[in-house]
Amino acid sequence: MSETQFKFDKAIWKTVSSIKRGGVMSYGQVARIAGYPRHARMVSKAMSRSAEPLPWYRVVKSDRTLAFEVGSTAYHKQKNLLEKEGVQFIGGKVVPVDSDEGKDLDELLWGPPE
DNA sequence: CCCTTGACTATCT
DNA sequence: GAGATAGCCAAGG
Numbered sequence: 001m002s003e004t005q006f007k008f009d010k011a012i013w014k015t016v017s018s019i020k021r022g023g024v025m026s027y028g029q030v031a032r033i034a035g036y037p038r039h040a041r042m043v044s045k046a047m048s049r050s051a052e053p054l055p056w057y058r059v060v061k062s063d064r065t066l067a068f069e070v071g072s073t074a075y076h077k078q079k080n081l082l083e084k085e086g087v088q089f090i091g092g093k094v095v096p097v098d099s100d101e102g103k104d105l106d107e108l109l110w111g112p113p114e
Numbered sequence: 115c116c117c118t119t120g121a122c123t124a125t126c127t
Numbered sequence: 128g129a130g131a132t133a134g135c136c137a138a139g140g
Contacts, residue, residue, distance in 0.1 A: 005137090027122055038135055044121035045137080059121080067121035074121080118140085126132075 011035055012046035019058040022086045023096045026062040057081040064093040 011034040019025050025033075027040035036042070044067070047056045057078040061067050068075040070092065079089060088095040 008137095031122090038123090039137085040122040041120060041135075042122095042137060047121075056121085061121085062123055078121095116140105119138085120136105123135080124133090127130085 008034075008036060008039075008042065009046045009049055012043055013050055013052070013054060016043075016047060016054050016056065016059060019055060024058050024060050024064065024082070024087065024094050026064075027059060027067070028062055030059055060094055064095075066094075 012030060015030050015034040016025075027043045028038075030043050031037060031039040043059065047054055047059070050056075059067075066075055066078055068078065082094060083089070
């Protein structure tokens, strides 16, 4: 494994680990904060390569939907882990815990706007 | 070196 | 607002 790649991985891991419990971050955001703009696609690889357990499930797509195919095993696994941390799912999109307080009660009761 | 792939993103129809 | 299109960039065949 090259030196530059190790540096990249480390930066990604550090950034992912910094995501607060109950919060989420997009791939592009993680890449940017780690110091590697436009490397969104590489973030997934870096996480897969991680030896240490990482809160990979706190990383979602830019539109706040999960990156996996809906209905897939991985999709449900990630959804479970997030919900266990208090993250809600509305209309297939995640809603971080700190965001639901400002949310309209209507939407929570009536469900997702289709 | 060319081509394909992918846990992505932004923009246009 | 969903689907198509075009960028993006490292890896691997």
